[in-house]
Amino acid sequence: MSKKLTSRAENYSKWYNELVVEADLAENSAVRGCMVIKPYGYAIWEKMQAELDKKFKETGHQNAYFPLFVPKSLFEAEEKNAEGFAKECAVVTHYRLENDPDKPGKLRVDPNAKLEEELVVRPTSEAIIWSTFKGWVQSYRDLPLLINQWANVVRWEMRTRLFLRTAEFLWQEGHTAHTTKQEAIAEAELMNNVYATFTEDFMAIPVIQGLKTESERFAGADETYCIEALMQDGKALQAGTSHFLGQNFAKAFDVKFTSKEGKQEYVWATSWGVSTRLMGALIMTHSDDHGLVLPPKLAPNQVVIVPIYKTDEQLEAITEVVNGIMTELRSKNISVKFDNRDTYRPGAKFAQHELQGVPLRIAIGSRDLENGTVELARRDTLTKEVVALDTLTDRVEGLMTEIQDTLYKKALDYRDTHITEVETFDEFKKVLEEKGGFISAHWDGTAETEDKIKEITKATIRCLPLDGKIEKGICVLTGRESARRVLFAKAY
Amino acid sequence: MSKKLTSRAENYSKWYNELVVEADLAENSAVRGCMVIKPYGYAIWEKMQAELDKKFKETGHQNAYFPLFVPKSLFEAEEKNAEGFAKECAVVTHYRLENDPDKPGKLRVDPNAKLEEELVVRPTSEAIIWSTFKGWVQSYRDLPLLINQWANVVRWEMRTRLFLRTAEFLWQEGHTAHTTKQEAIAEAELMNNVYATFTEDFMAIPVIQGLKTESERFAGADETYCIEALMQDGKALQAGTSHFLGQNFAKAFDVKFTSKEGKQEYVWATSWGVSTRLMGALIMTHSDDHGLVLPPKLAPNQVVIVPIYKTDEQLEAITEVVNGIMTELRSKNISVKFDNRDTYRPGAKFAQHELQGVPLRIAIGSRDLENGTVELARRDTLTKEVVALDTLTDRVEGLMTEIQDTLYKKALDYRDTHITEVETFDEFKKVLEEKGGFISAHWDGTAETEDKIKEITKATIRCLPLDGKIEKGICVLTGRESARRVLFAKAY
Structure with missing residues (x-):
């Protein structure tokens, strides 16, 4: 099923690249620097999305969707932002292909279909969103405006790596508008906090909250808050940022409101985002030489059950017991998969689930049936234990918390000693x-x-x-x- | 809050355009033909997404994500598909902007950053996905491959209308690969059925399932299944399509598998999609001259409660009762919003919720408190009734089903008589x-x-x-x- 990974000690970077591909998380595509997020990787991203989306809504934000393209004249309106992203942006110049007269069966750009104004594929959406906010904000009653967008963005990076740095990536970007500076700063801090809580409680990744220096700030921000995580090779990874944008975009796009006192004032802004880069942080925080290690809260399958059998009758008897186990576990909101594929042997299944980081594996064979037991194997500690069937659900439920905590503590311990x-x-x-x-x-x-x-x-x-x-x-x-x-x- | 809409009889097209904007669903953006989906419109789209996604997963599909860009050489590989989309595609030709030496503060495309190969912004993803599937499929054990993607796509339409036809739109696209022709056809039919069930049961829109003629088929398909709905002006709207692609893409991208018998064979394919166009179908099926009408299953807020009060004491007393109502309704999974904004009068709130199609409005004033009653107003029939507080939850729960059914039957009746x-x-x-x-x-x-x-x-x-x-x-x-x-x- 899968070859052995290069060890971290041998070549950390190679280990990472191999793991991403072998664990079926993502792969490079035919497009330079762009990745394909495979179903297993995408299922983890969906879990992150769902939790983050819940937290955004709980803090009063609403989702919306803005165009992929930014006309050049809007893109250049906020100078620092434009300067920061101009060097790495994909530009649409034409809107049609035609048959290439010199090469039968081939197409070429139709020179008669040149756009009057070039369109930048969004590297971030402040420009297009603030040009829209202008129409949404008139009075203090329209504020605060608390908007989030789930979207793809493109930054033409020259050196790319799966999840960590790709030309196209998926992210969410929050964009908010406020009546006062204090309120905008409080929003930027709140969202940085939301990110910190999410990475720590949900991804089991400890982070340090801080402010960026001026040279590391987001282009167009007055202040950038961030969460910084530490990877197992001693390198840091910026896992999320939240920007206080001052009145820079309000001024660039002339977004004013009438205050309670009847005065015209520029609004105050924030923006904040996390991306599929979090997948890289996840992998490099917890995984080991055997493959991916997933905290239970992020695992698409928290438990996998592998039957050990020789005959169809044995499988049938095992299946009956497994059905009972699955019903019980699901009633506790534990996701469980019965891996009864007859095209693979148990050893191959064990290897695959280990590589893919399933938190808990249950093996159950005919002898187990006789004894009323099963074998549990933890992915995080690679330890095994035999558990009686009648205490299994409790034990599994307890382990979900224990594994999540163990992973966090281990990462925290590493971070704190570094x-x-x-x-x-x-x-x-x-x-x-x-x-x-x-x-x-x-x-x-x-x-x-x-x-x-x-x-x-x-x-x-x-x-x-x-x-x-x-x-x-x-x-x-x-x-x-x-x-x-x-x-x-x-x-x- | 909002001006009166043009009536449908007067000018149906104008009515539609005004409704979309006035009900806060979407608006035109600064980018030609691209829309901004506003929070209220997006919340409805999210409801559609959640339900469809559940149905896709229940039928064994997994989500993944593929690049936004399609290199020209891949785009042109399947000839019919390429021919069908070449005339309306956005093309990225450069990857950098630079300062314009002739215009200080302005940017221009950097002529030194021309791509070796142009990138087409996906109008649909068969090409990029089938070039990827080639690496995923070796043996019959890898099949079927049942993949779905939620994404944005771009088709450079010359005449655009909000939701109905936009240069960029949001959609899902399923892409599957199978060992046999029969299995692929069955998949295309299954997904067309899933769409029909969804539009009828969830959106209350009756549809006719059918096959497209050759000239109306998807470019690159051997057969296109569709669901067709009828709008109130007597025009049809294609609400979803599911394509049997034969071996066209497998041959164009050389995707073969080893069969159980050890033979090399091309795989069989389907693709299927619905888009934000469904929002247009929703609006034009149910809405009236007062604004949007939403079936309860799609309404971001199924119930809105408006307090009628003069003094703070009255509001306080009303709020206490409303809190109880909300707790009860939410326990029945009914979404409810208490509109206690003090910046708007009840009349303005009524008008807004009517315009935005909230299925049920509850008004509660001081006299109601004395009588132990509230006033219910149905959006679909525009009728009102007085209900005793102690039967309110049951009545509201019943009305959720009744309104959903009434809307469906009304639309079905219109369709069948047309x-x-x-x-x-x-x-x-x-x-x-x-x-x-x-x-x-x-x-x-x-x-x-x-x-x-x-x-x-x-x-x-x-x-x-x-x-x-x-x-x-x-x-x-x-x-x-x-x-x-x-x-x-x-x-x-």
């Missing part, structure tokens, strides 16, 4: 090279120093942690005064 | 002009006659009904022999 405070640049480089992880260091607050450190070490400032202690010190590179420690890391 | 059998072409033209609807007529089976009738009358063959009686006759136009009656209509 935040190192350093005082000198030598220490900085040594820790980065030998241990990796987050480096908590003093920085003089200038973009030059940030650039210099990046140039020398490839580490970037991941964030100014929101709960970081404010403590004066000396910049590790320049020796100048520093107001606080920030977190550096190499990052995806 | 299928007219004609024997001569004069009759054909007279009925088409004076009454509209479906015309059941004999046709000689040739594309020439079909074209001629279309040219003269603008009516097309909507379908060869699956349950139509097979009865020989004389073609209305040519007098030649005809094997069966087919359904003609003018159509959206």
Whole structure:
């Protein structure tokens, strides 16, 4: 069914690429840099979507849908945003193909079907959405406007990797408009919090909430909040961002409202997003050399049952018991699949489910029937236990929580032991090279120093942690005064 | 809040356009032919999606995601499909914008960032999906492959209308691969049936299932099944299609499997889709001159409660009762919204909810509190009744079914009285002009006659009904022999 994966120790990057493909999550497509998300990978993404969508609605947001294309004149309206995305955008210039007169059976762009104005395939939707918001906002009574969109976006990245960086990816993008600066900042913070809660409670991935430095900010934002996770190879991964956009887009698109006092004012904005990149974070946080490891809350199948049998009669007897088990487990909202395919042997099934990260495997054979037991195998710890049938449902239910918690604690423990405070640049480089992880260091607050450190070490400032202690010190590179420690890391 | 709509009798097309905008369903965007789906419209679409997705999964399909772009060389591989879509496709030719040296602050396409091969924005995904399926199918054990995708697609239509015909629209597209012709045909029929059940039971729209003629078939299909609905102006609307693709795409993309007998064979294919066009069908089937009318199963809010009060004390007393009502209704899975906005008067709220098609409105004032009653207003019949509080939940629950049924029956009655059998072409033209609807007529089976009738009358063959009686006759136009009656209509 599947070949053995390269181990993480041998080649982490190769391990990741192999796992994504072998576990049937995604694959490269015929289109440069674009991926195909396969059914198993998509089922995990759907679970993330459903939970996030619930959280967005609980916090008062509504879904809507805006055009895929952004006319060039709108795209360029907010200058910083345009500058940030112009270098990597797909541009539609024509609206028709015609038969190629020189090559029978081939098509070519019809030169007579050139668009008057080029259309940019959205790399993000602030421009098209704010040009729309202009028509939606007149009075303070129309605010706040709390909108979310589930969509595909395109950024023409030169070096791509499945889930982590692809030319097209799926995401959600929230776009909100408010009467006051304070309210917009509170919204940006709230949504960053929603992301943090989601990644920690649902994906079992601990994150650090923080602010980006000016050079790492979203193009067009006044402030970018983020959640940063740490992968098993000691590299950080930005898992979500939430931006306070000030009045930049309101001014670029002339979106004003009449206040209670009858004054015309520009509205205040936020935007926030997470993407299929979360799949990469998920894989690199929990998985091992055997394959994917899924927290139960994200597993398309939380439990898989594999029958061990030689004869049809044995399978029949097992099936009867399994039907009872499935009914009970489903009544507890546990998703379970009976893998009774007769085209594969149990060993091949075990390997497949291990590779695909099913949290719990139940094996049941004829001897088990006699003993009134089954064998449980946990994916996270790779341990097995024999459980009596009459306590099975309780045990499985308990394990769902236990596995989720174990994965979170393990990731948290790794993360917490990989935040190192350093005082000198030598220490900085040594820790980065030998241990990796987050480096908590003093920085003089200038973009030059940030650039210099990046140039020398490839580490970037991941964030100014929101709960970081404010403590004066000396910049590790320049020796100048520093107001606080920030977190550096190499990052995806 | 909203101006009065143009009436259907006065100008049906204008009525439709106004309703879509005034009911806050969608609006035109800054991008030619592309719409913005507003939160209220999107909430209805989400209800459709959820139900369809459930049905697809129940019939064994899995969701996946394929690239937005189709390289030109793949796009042109299946000739008929390419020919059918080449004339209306958006083409990406460049992957970067740069500062325009002649116009400060403006951008232009970077001539150095021309793609080696143009990318077509998918108008439909057969090409990209079948180029992927090639890697997924080796043996009969890999089949059937039952895949669905929720996605946006782009067809560069010249004349667009909100929901009915837009350059970009949202849809789902199923793509399946099978070992035998029979199995693929059965799948195409099954999914056409799923669509019919969905539109009838969920959207309360009666449909006729049928086969398309060769000239109306999907480009690249051997057979196209469809569901055809009838709008209130007597025009038909194709609400969904399911295609038997034969081995056309398997051959174009060389997708073969090893059969049980060890032979290499091309696989058999289907594809099927419904889109945001269903929103147009929904609106034009049920709505009236007062605005949208929603079947309860599709209504984002099934019930809205409007308090009638003068003082804060009155509102407080009403709110207490309303809270109890809401808890009870929600326990019956009825969605209910308490419209206690103090920025609008009851009359304005009534008008808004009527315009937006909320199936049931409850008004509750101080006198109602004294009497232990509320006033119910049905959107479908525009009738009111006074109901005692202690029977309210039962009555509302009953009305949810009753309104759904009433809408369906009304639409069915209209449809059934608008299928007219004609024997001569004069009759054909007279009925088409004076009454509209479906015309059941004999046709000689040739594309020439079909074209001629279309040219003269603008009516097309909507379908060869699956349950139509097979009865020989004389073609209305040519007098030649005809094997069966087919359904003609003018159509959206």
